[in-house]
Amino acid sequence: MLSEGVILEEKEISQAVIGRLPRYFRYLGELKDEGVERISSQDLSELMKVTASQIRQDLNNFGGFGQQGYGYNVEYLYHEIGKILGLDRQHNFIIIGAGNLGRALGNYINFEKRGFIFRGMFDENPALIGSRIRGVKVMPMNEIEHFIRENDIDIAVLAIPKSGAVAVAEKLVRTGIHAIWNFAHVDLNVPEGIQVENVHLSDSLMKLSYNIRKAAPNGE
Amino acid sequence: MLSEGVILEEKEISQAVIGRLPRYFRYLGELKDEGVERISSQDLSELMKVTASQIRQDLNNFGGFGQQGYGYNVEYLYHEIGKILGLDRQHNFIIIGAGNLGRALGNYINFEKRGFIFRGMFDENPALIGSRIRGVKVMPMNEIEHFIRENDIDIAVLAIPKSGAVAVAEKLVRTGIHAIWNFAHVDLNVPEGIQVENVHLSDSLMKLSYNIRKAAPNGE
DNA sequence: TAGATTGTTAATCGATTAACAATC
DNA sequence: TAGATTGTTAATCGATTAACAATC
Structure with missing residues (x-):
């Protein structure tokens, strides 16, 4: 194809992952409203009843939003997932x-x-x-x-x-x-x-x- | 456990399969209403845009509803899936x-x-x-x-x-x-x-x- | 009987989980 | 620095697809 290499394809994300994003978004929104500043994949996994591994894998499809030894900043991650979901647009x-x-x-x-x-x-x-x-x-x-x-x-x-x-x-x-x-x-x-x-x-x-x-x- | 062997566990069906049953039910209902008497997994797969293999695998979780060389009787299969879904109950x-x-x-x-x-x-x-x-x-x-x-x-x-x-x-x-x-x-x-x-x-x-x-x- | 098509086993593919080196 | 926790690779698990013998 002529356009080969011209259009930069984003890595194709499975619908299984996409389907989980709104749920992450919901939990992070609640944590944010409760004033929680940061959370580890481990703690979030207990809250959401999924594996910490899945959370880290899912998020890393879109970028490294966390920091070793610290975890994830709740407000930052909330907004990033919002952007991924296109909620920054009207x-x-x-x-x-x-x-x-x-x-x-x-x-x-x-x-x-x-x-x-x-x-x-x-x-x-x-x-x-x-x-x-x-x-x-x-x-x-x-x-x-x-x-x-x-x-x-x-x-x-x-x-x-x-x-x-x-x-x-x-x-x-x-x-x-x-x-x-x-x-x-x-x-x-x-x-x-x-x-x-x-x-x-x-x-x-x-x-x-x-x-x-x-x-x-x-x-x- | 004392009750071992007493309770006959049905084979656990994955929610992926369950989630597809209502769609089969819908298509079979439409075929039935159109007066179609029988359908092969191949023909149904083209209609529903899934693989014939998946249809046969899915149905065989619940029993052999088809007949070699013939396919599936639409009305029979429709009612069987209805029963599986519990639609025969109120x-x-x-x-x-x-x-x-x-x-x-x-x-x-x-x-x-x-x-x-x-x-x-x-x-x-x-x-x-x-x-x-x-x-x-x-x-x-x-x-x-x-x-x-x-x-x-x-x-x-x-x-x-x-x-x-x-x-x-x-x-x-x-x-x-x-x-x-x-x-x-x-x-x-x-x-x-x-x-x-x-x-x-x-x-x-x-x-x-x-x-x-x-x-x-x-x-x- | 020959042809069609299932039921089912085997192969493949993809998603989830585990493990751990990298790094804050 | 030591401890914590990510990002990421490897291992496992489960779901889908392919293949084909069974059989109508």
């Missing part, structure tokens, strides 16, 4: 689907604290158009494309039934959306480079159901 | 927290189709007590324990802020709940045998944020 998101789940997500103010800004909401139900969730207007579906382009939207939250989800996702892809946070119970096939994160609630509930049955095979 | 659940998320979950009727029955809702806000979600009454928090014992509740859905979640979880454990579906952004430490399934929405969003940044390192 992300504008829209919610598609103004049903119960969509409205619940729109009302969830904690996202704003992490730089995720709720910009718009869309629904196909004419009765909902014009109503507001935390000041954000519900707009008709045919305005999605224009809105995304005009308002620098990064993330579309898909909170509609699965019947319409695939078609809407395809439309979103055409607008150049970067990422879809998918709550519909269907797998979206999007082109390379567009990020999809699934929250399949019923899958999660089924997993719980399996584990209940396994723990109490005879019904009680 | 699960009664309550929701704790009648905020936006709790109400959205209470209104989600698809859970009923899978045998998860919404029985009660609890909140500490007196203004909400007595209101109803799909006919289910919102009750005060101090009635939780009595209600769980009287109504054969299996699952408590925790849809409250993290500040109160740990204390409520401890209370639930004392009532003998089997399982907690935890939407609070905190890890619950419960005794062995009580199942916890976490839905950490902000963790999920942070993962998405990481992947956006990685795909577009320079902001666009």
Whole structure:
């Protein structure tokens, strides 16, 4: 390939590691709020119930954040992980689907604290158009494309039934959306480079159901 | 140990496998609805974008559901996976927290189709007590324990802020709940045998944020 | 029977844990 | 300096994939 060596590929980090970062971030945030200044991988491992080895391996994928004989500075590590997770940027998101789940997500103010800004909401139900969730207007579906382009939207939250989800996702892809946070119970096939994160609630509930049955095979 | 050999341990199945079962179940349900009678691991693997080998390995943890030269009967396999997931049983659940998320979950009727029955809702806000979600009454928090014992509740859905979640979880454990579906952004430490399934929405969003940044390192 | 496809064993790959030299 | 603890290499473990004999 011509571009060989031109684009510096970051080392590919496994999704297993990525998936643990938010949890580290959460624990470090709590330690910070408690005024803890430094922590060793050993102490953190006891708190989080993982191995110290895993913590050190995970962090060293991104750089040497600690200091021998000292451990990790809590506030520094907290901010570094935040940067790794992209929380130093602002992300504008829209919610598609103004049903119960969509409205619940729109009302969830904690996202704003992490730089995720709720910009718009869309629904196909004419009765909902014009109503507001935390000041954000519900707009008709045919305005999605224009809105995304005009308002620098990064993330579309898909909170509609699965019947319409695939078609809407395809439309979103055409607008150049970067990422879809998918709550519909269907797998979206999007082109390379567009990020999809699934929250399949019923899958999660089924997993719980399996584990209940396994723990109490005879019904009680 | 005295009980050695008395209790027949089922082979321990990894959570990686369990986590894939609901997805198999979903695809088989769709195939069934489309009238497809049988499918080979090869064809299913192309549909689901996993290896045929993984499908066969996964299923064979639970038994030989297929037939050489034929493949798998869709309807049969669908029902068998349903049984493995415990969907042949009824699960009664309550929701704790009648905020936006709790109400959205209470209104989600698809859970009923899978045998998860919404029985009660609890909140500490007196203004909400007595209101109803799909006919289910919102009750005060101090009635939780009595209600769980009287109504054969299996699952408590925790849809409250993290500040109160740990204390409520401890209370639930004392009532003998089997399982907690935890939407609070905190890890619950419960005794062995009580199942916890976490839905950490902000963790999920942070993962998405990481992947956006990685795909577009320079902001666009 | 011949062809298809499973169930299952073996090989590979990747992730986790252990160990320890480097270094603060 | 001595003790503590990281960063990193090596060993282990587990999960995924490949291969193929069994069998419908």
